[in-house]
Amino acid sequence: MYIWYYSQDYFHIFTPPMKLRTGYKGFILAAFTCLFILFSFSAKAQYVSPKVKLEAAENTISKLSEAIKERDKVIHDQKYLLEKKDREILTVQNSVKRLEINTAKMKEASKHQDSFLNVFLLAALLALVAVAILFVTLKDKKSLFKKLEEKTAIINKGAEDLQQKNKEVTDSIKYARKIQDVMLPTINEMKAKLPKSFVFYKPKDIVSGDFFWITEVNQKVFFATADCTGHGVPGALMSMLGISRLNEIVNEKDILSPAKILNELKSSIINSLSKTESGAGMQDGMDISLFCYDKRKMKLTYAAANNGIYIIREDKIISLEADKQPVGTSPREHMPFKESSFDLMESDLIVTYTDGFADQFGGPKGKKFKYKQLQQLLMEVKNKPVSVIPELMNRVFLKWKGKLEQVDDVLIVGVRI
Structure with a gap:
């Protein structure tokens, strides 16, 4: 410068x-x-x-x-x-920021890779376990399948045997029904002794514990309607015992008093039941109504055990009461039956019955039919021809029962004078 x-x-x-x-x-x-x-x-x-x-x-x-x-x-x-x-x-x-971001991404990716690796290892382990289980299962399955086939064969054999035994039992019961039918009066026998009569008979099972019996001695018709203890086979056996004893008492021993007949029948049944250990102490027997109809005198003599007798005369029902004891073992078995008489008129309808119809459940509320409705039904059909009355009663019974099961044997017998 x-x-x-x-x-x-x-x-x-x-x-x-x-x-x-x-x-x-x-x-x-x-x-x-x-x-x-x-x-x-x-x-x-x-x-x-x-x-x-x-x-x-x-x-x-x-x-x-x-x-x-x-x-x-x-x-x-x-x-x-x-x-x-x-x-x-x-x-x-x-550059530092990008490096930090890349480092974070790499760390995150590393975490995901570690997680994926862990999941993969876990899946591989589970797969190995599943394969092992499957292998063992298949091995056991073959053994189980073989055992199952053996058991199935045994069950099928047992089912076949049971079916065969069932068939044999059913065939035996059907054969017992034939025997019971033989012992019961036929329609022709009924018509021969009581021309204006009807029978509505509807067993619950193949054989029945309800039975009716008829015989005639010196223009006197003896008729009984009975309900034995139980139904099915036990009831049927008791019914055949009752029919056999009645034939013996009236036709062989010539006992013609309704009360004496029931007393003799009660003693015979008690003696028969006491011979078996299974019968000891059980209240077995039957409810029965027995009457003697004297055709010449238009007179009805009767005795009854629990089940009464209806006399329908014009527009009213006369109820003949029964003794409150069965024919068989009971706390009152030592008491004799009472005998009563009733003068009949022409067009009277004598009705004997068991409790099966009145005790049947049904109707809109699933309740019992009861005796009041039974009496109303009898009043409705009393003037109908006796040949159509059983069918009319069957229709009412089926309608009332509906889809419900029949609870007991049903028996109603009517005799028009």
Whole structure:
């Protein structure tokens, strides 16, 4: 840098012994130096022309401008370097962020890979266990299947044997039904002794515990309607015992009093039951109504055990009461039966019955039919021909029962005088 200064008579260019520093600080130093020289020599200068002063000022300004430009260039270069450094720092920061993100992703992926690996290993282990179980199961299954086939064969054989025995039992019961039917009076026998009579007979099973019996001695018709203890085979056996004993008492022993007949029948049944251990102490026997109809005298003599007798005369029902004890074992078995008589009129309808019809469940509420409705039914059919009465009663019974099971044997017998 060069500096003009003034001597006594002219300007001299002074070159400092050392080069001034450039840049912002150099500029400030040069400016202060120029001002110092100007003021220092102004007092000593005698005269300087305006032209010289102007040239000196322009030269100084030019130098200052160059210094300013050089300063600006340095500032610009420094700014560029700073911006470059900032960009480099930002780039590094972005790289660090991307590296952190990638690292996090890699860690997450590693976790997923570990989880997937764990799941895969667990699945593989379960698959191995399943294969092992399947292998053992298949092995056991063959053994079980073989055992099952053997047991099935045994069961089928047992079922066939049971079916065969069932068939044999059923055939035996059907044969017993034939025997029971033989012992019961036929329609022709009934019509021969009691021409205007009907029988509504509906067993619950193949054989029945209800029975009716008839015989005639010296124009006296003896008729009984009985309900034995139980139904099915036990009841049927008791009924055949009752029929056999009645034939013996009346036709062989010639006992013709209804009360004496029942007393003899009770003693015979008790003696028969006492011969078996299974019968001891059981209240077995039958409820029975027995009457003797004297055709010549139009007289009815009767005795009854639990089951009474109805006499339907015109528009009313006369109920002949029964003794409150069965023919068989009971707390009152030592008491004799009572005998009563009743004068009959033409067109009277004698009705004997068991409890099967009255005890049948059915109707809209599933209740018992009961004796009141039975009496109403008898009043409705009393004037019908005796040949159609059983069918009319069967229709009423089936309608009342509906889909319910029949609970007991049913027997109703009517004799029109």
